[in-house]
Amino acid sequence: MADRDEEFEELRPLLFSIAYRILGSVSEAEDAVQDTWLRYAGSGIRPASAKAFLSAVVTRISVDVLRSARHRREAYLGPWLPEPLLSDPYQDPERAAELADSVSTAALLLLERLSPLERAAFVLREVFGFGFAEVAASLGRSEPACRQLVARARRHMDDGRRRFEADRRECDELAVRFFDAFREGAVDDLLQFLAADVQLVGDAGGKAPQWGRGLIVGARNVAAMLSALAEPFARIGGVVEPHQVNGQPGAIFRDAAGRVVNTWTLDIADGQIVAIRAVVNPDKLRHVGPVADAWAVVRETTEARKTDAGA
Structure with a gap:
């Protein structure tokens, strides 16, 4: 059990960062990560890859939460903005540009235009660099379907993106x-x-x-x-x-x-x-x-x- 705790804690920053980009909410992302832990701890499963397994679980939970949150956001009084994030706990030098761009308020608002599945597929593939097989396993869809989800999401993001200062x-x-x-x-x-x-x-x-x-x-x-x-x-x-x-x-x-x-x-x-x-x-x-x-x-x-x- 101690090994499992340590394994989860090492992956917690990644899990939170995935959930936050799907949900745009710090509190909901933290809840999704906690729910992921409870399911993992109670399952008795020893997956071949804890990263792949836990990323899939937190993604599915986040998609479900986002679907219900959509109704609340439609009835929200005035403009809706994502909850402010002061620091991203997950760092990956090889994907630093994608991670930084995807957490900006402007990018999160563009992500709001996507369907929950498009958003999750885009986050996993374009932000975190997951392979399409991993995306498909996380979303319970075929690889060709996930390629279509990512392609549609990328078009929507590119169409709505305003050029921001790079320096x-x-x-x-x-x-x-x-x-x-x-x-x-x-x-x-x-x-x-x-x-x-x-x-x-x-x-x-x-x-x-x-x-x-x-x-x-x-x-x-x-x-x-x-x-x-x-x-x-x-x-x-x-x-x-x-x-x-x-x-x-x-x-x-x-x-x-x-x-x-x-x-x-x-x-x-x-x-x-x-x-x-x-x-x-x-x-x-x-x-x-x-x-x-x-x-x-x-x-x-x-x-x-x-x-x-x-x-």
């Missing part, structure tokens, strides 16, 4: 300058970083304050919103902590007590920010740390703005 260092440097400008709160300073059609997307799920319908479009509109929030948020002790989120430049916003208010990811193309995606729903932030009362933060920020206006 990580340049993206990180732009993000640093952008967050410096955000802290200053000057509209003109912010505008230089924003693409003309930039989108500010917020996922509150009806459980936290939200602007409009959760979407603001256009550089001038986005800059004005950010400028209005920056200074009063800082005045109430709010902190913007630059941080990689889903492998992208981003930030964790914290209240004066250090609790998480929201997370941001920045999509960058051609040297400009084309999307800012904010996760505000507290249910999606609990794994990041203690969560703030976003309603209270907004009230305090609003009062600080009124004080500024009356000064």
Whole structure:
């Protein structure tokens, strides 16, 4: 049993990473991995390849969870975004590019367009490099059927993909300058970083304050919103902590007590920010740390703005 425990723990990072890319949810991925362990521990099976066996189990569980989650997401209030991932536990130097690209918020949103089977087949084959025989065993489909699933998924992904800046260092440097400008709160300073059609997307799920319908479009509109929030948020002790989120430049916003208010990811193309995606729903932030009362933060920020206006 000890050998089995050790074997599973060695594979846990891979299993979580597969499940997260299929589900777009940290909590659901963790549950899928735990369910995989329970099935493995209780089966008495000693497979020839623990990696192949456990990957197949976690994939099947994740596909089943995704099918039921689809109905909840269709009824979700406002924009839906994946749960933020601060670090990917699975590392493979030979597939570093595929792993990094597939965990970005933009890629996860593209994966949402696929059927559960297409998504799972794409993740196993294109992200983790599984052979088609392994994909077929995981999905309970023939190899030709899995080749078709991957081909369809690849077309959908390529059709929806926007070209993002490849140079990580340049993206990180732009993000640093952008967050410096955000802290200053000057509209003109912010505008230089924003693409003309930039989108500010917020996922509150009806459980936290939200602007409009959760979407603001256009550089001038986005800059004005950010400028209005920056200074009063800082005045109430709010902190913007630059941080990689889903492998992208981003930030964790914290209240004066250090609790998480929201997370941001920045999509960058051609040297400009084309999307800012904010996760505000507290249910999606609990794994990041203690969560703030976003309603209270907004009230305090609003009062600080009124004080500024009356000064």
